[in-house]
Amino acid sequence: MNFWRKLEKPIIGLSPMDGVSDASFRFITAKYGEPDVITTEFISVDGIAYGARNIFNDFIYHEIERPIVAQLFGIEPEYFYQGAQIVCELGFDGVDINMGCPAKTVARRGAGAGLIQNPELAREIIRATKRGVVDWFEFGLSKSINRKTLRELSSIKNTLAELGTKFDKEKRIIPVSVKTRIGYDQESVEVWIPEILKESPVNITVHGRTLKQMYQGEADWSALTKVGHIINDYNEELDEETRITYIANGDITSAEVALEKLQQSGADGLYIGRATYGNPWIFENIREKLKNNDYVFVEKTLDERISVALEHCDLHHKLNEPQGFVQMRKHLAWYLRGFPGAVKLRVDLMKTNSPDEVRHVLSLHKVAY
Ligand SMILES: Cc1cc2nc3c(=O)[nH]c(=O)nc-3n(C[C@H](O)[C@H](O)[C@H](O)COP(=O)(O)O)c2cc1C
Structure with missing residues (x-):
């Protein structure tokens, strides 16, 4: 089931934020803001493959967060294969691949935004993740997953059951998506985005900065508009069932900015990150403004x-x-x-x-x- 295509447009989602958007933050955001889609903090596929307990805690989520996507990062295709299977087993609605993290500990290893410099590997990782999802659907968990990982999996299932999360409701093929940036040390969307498109992820989210910019300066919305054209051209050949959705991201601070950037970029939706700090209501604000331009948000007391x-x-x-x-x-x-x-x-x-x-x-x- 591809929930991305079923979402009403524009899609306004919660951007993944390591150290911020943990299960409690996401619960509160879901309850008071009701974003259309929510993504976890990025989760290390190495940690999953080795069965690291602290990594598995990142898989905690509540039913209210649906549709919820688990985001993975790393560099080993085999670990993405296994990681995707764990994500399926835990009942997430989608699996996202991080190709945007600029942190030295991640990108210098070639993971996160480091993958922008290695499109061959990036494509292999998308293929491995998709294979993990399909093989899990057809054959169940792979024998290559180690015992420690299986123990942690079982423990986190108990936690999810205690929280009332319905992780084992139905077996389905979940969509694989990618979140990335507009380039490594310079904007290169005309080269980079077509590389990702070759593997047809169901959704691409793009943050309008290069790796080099980290979080400095302003997000480049003209580059994000270019991405909109590239993805729209790609979609022209496709029917409704196979078209790729595009989420643009960077510096959305209010409903007014959201409206302007949606029109400018031609994106199917937006991800909101830092503007959600202490403000889960920003989603409600944007939603109402989209329905009625005269809407005035009343600040919370x-x-x-x-x-x-x-x-x-x-x-x-x-x-x-x-x-x-x-x-x-x-x-x-x-x-x-x-x-x-x-x-x-x-x-x-x-x-x-x-x-x-x-x-x-x-x-x-x-x-x-
Ligand atoms: C503290 C922090 C942690 C982040 N962690 C992640 C992450 O785990 N995965 C990811 O794809 N992006 C991560 N990002 C990037 C955000 O998802 C988003 O792309 C970026 O902040 C730009 O959006 P904004 O201007 O709305 O904040 C992080 C950003 C911040 C500020």
Whole structure:
């Protein structure tokens, strides 16, 4: 089943963000923003192949997040083959291949955005991932998957069952997609995008920066518009069932910008990353604006933001207890901005280690609860 083609356009999705979009963040975003599609943080295929416990925790998700896509990164086609099978076994709606991460630890090995320089390998990885999905559908899990990986798989299935996630509802062939950038050290979409198209991933998401730019400067929307033309030309030869969807991404900060960039790029949709920090409502805002251009978004009150921040805290604590609270602190800072006393409050929240401590600090600052 290819959910990408069934989504109403324009598709507005949550961009994957390592260290940010973990299961608790995605749950809150799904509940209060309802993006059309959600992607996990990138997950190492090496870690999957070796059965690393901390890697498997990245597979935790809730039913409310559907359609949810698991994103994989690495360099070994065989590991992508195995990783795709694990993603299928865990009931995800799609599998995405990271060809955009600029981090030195990833790209210098040739993974992530490093693959832009090695299109042959990039194509082999897409083929291996697709094969993993189809073979899993026809024959079940491959014998090449090691025992430690199978143990972690079984443990994460128990966790998903406890959370009420229906990971084993139906056996289906899930779509394989790619997320990438506009080039390595310079924009090269006219060469790079056709290489990916040769393997017909079901969806291509493009972030409008090169690897070299990391997250600096502005996203290049003229390059993203060029990608729109390349993919539209490619699709012209195809029927509805086989056409590739295109998601453009980079610096969407408001509903107004979203509208403008959708029109400019000819994309089927947008992915939103950093603008979701402390603001799951951005999806609601964009959706309403698309329906009615006169729509004016009413900012959430401080009480509403605190209530959601605490719900996020509680879930984060439940899923990551006890060592993981440090990761939650930045989210608190993002939710609680723009009111008198916010700076001092944020300083104190940065020292908290549990939801109880957060509630205590909030009460000391007399902002709530
Ligand atoms: C903290 C952080 C982590 C990211 N992690 C990933 C990732 O795991 N996989 C991925 O494909 N992109 C990742 N990205 C890139 C974003 O998905 C997105 O492409 C980029 O931030 C541009 O979109 P934005 O301007 O809406 O934030 C990350 C970005 C940030 C800021």
